[in-house]
Amino acid sequence: LATAPAALAVRDITVRFAGLTALDGVSFTVEAGSVHAVIGPNGAGKSTCFNVLSGVYRAAAGSVRLGTAELTGLAPHRIAALGVARTFQNLALPPHATVADSLLLGRHRLTRAGFLASGLRLPSAAREARRHLERVREIAEFIGLEKELERPAGALPYGQQKLVELGRALCMEPQVLLLDEPVAGMTADERQRTAAVVAGVRDSLGISIVLVEHDMGVVMRLADAVTVLDFGRRIAGGTPAEVQNDPAVVQAYLGA
Ligand code: ADP
Numbered sequence: 608l609a610t611a612p613a614a615l616a617v618r619d620i621t622v623r624f625a626g627l628t629a630l631d632g633v634s635f636t637v638e639a640g641s642v643h644a645v646i647g648p649n650g651a652g653k654s655t656c657f658n659v660l661s662g663v664y665r666a667a668a669g670s671v672r673l674g675t676a677e678l679t680g681l682a683p684h685r686i687a688a689l690g691v692a693r694t695f696q697n698l699a700l701p702p703h704a705t706v707a708d709s710l711l712l713g714r715h716r717l718t719r720a721g722f723l724a725s726g727l728r729l730p731s732a733a734r735e736a737r738r739h740l741e742r743v744r745e746i747a748e749f750i751g752l753e754k755e756l757e758r759p760a761g762a763l764p765y766g767q768q769k770l771v772e773l774g775r776a777l778c779m780e781p782q783v784l785l786l787d788e789p790v791a792g793m794t795a796d797e798r799q800r801t802a803a804v805v806a807g808v809r810d811s812l813g814i815s816i817v818l819v820e821h822d823m824g825v826v827m828r829l830a831d832a833v834t835v836l837d838f839g840r841r842i843a844g845g846t847p848a849e850v851q852n853d854p855a856v857v858q859a860y861l862g863a
């Protein structure tokens with residue numbers, strides 16, 4: 608990474624949809640190099656929060672900063688270029704692309720003149736392409752899919768496809784990775800493996816992670832800090848142990 612790791616500061620974010628306040632003055636800070644989980648019952652505002660952080664939704668009020676960089680109101684590609692990458696709750700891979708090509712897509716924002724389109728005629732373009740391919744190979748190893756590089760991503764088991772998506776986000780060399788339900792729909796083995804990869808993203812790559820996840824086992828195991836949302840409000844925050852025993856959290860999950 609070219610720059611020192613920075614904290615992601617989310618301040619007083621409010622989002623409204625035609626009469627519904629999906630987020631109501633939500634604040635939290637993702638410390639550099641930590642896993643910060645955002646949890647809460649269905650409809651609490653977790654995906655809306657992600658969509659604000661990644662620039663898909665524009666907040667009616669509030670701000671998002673990565674270190675000194677102001678992200679508030681920027682378009683998704685600008686936010687990605689400033690170092691915030693995301694995966695989606697549902698798979699968003701091109702169905703016929705190989706694993707290698709799917710990962711390479713993540714390199715696109717880092718290319719100078721679009722080496723994918725340049726036909727590799729210039730020596731410098733060829734060198735750049737080689738560098739990107741080397742990085743793709745490293746990241747494939749990191750997610751444990753180096754043997755699958757030439758297979759169509761869509762032909763892999765679901766859990767591995769989700770890892771490809773995670774790998775593609777890593778290929779963007781982010782400072783912050785937004786993971787929306789990374790283990791949803793996975794087998795127990797796949798969950799285990801994915802949780803280990805996510806821990807490695809933090810511990811080996813030093814990337815901060817914002818984690819939206821329903822699997823409380825995964826949250827408790829991975830998260831350094833937790834923010835709890837309910838009906839668009841932040842109702843609790845702290846370490847996994849602290850929020851687990853918070854009466855407001857218990858109440859929100861058991862239902863009123
Ligand atoms: P979560 O991810 O925690 O389940 P969401 O962020 O998806 O919750 O949704 C929060 C609230 O905002 C819900 O009441 C949902 O119906 C509403 N909502 C989310 N996205 C939209 C949208 N694009 N238009 C209208 N309402 C929305």
Ligand code: MG
Nearest residue numbers: 653654655696
């Ligand atoms: Mg959601």
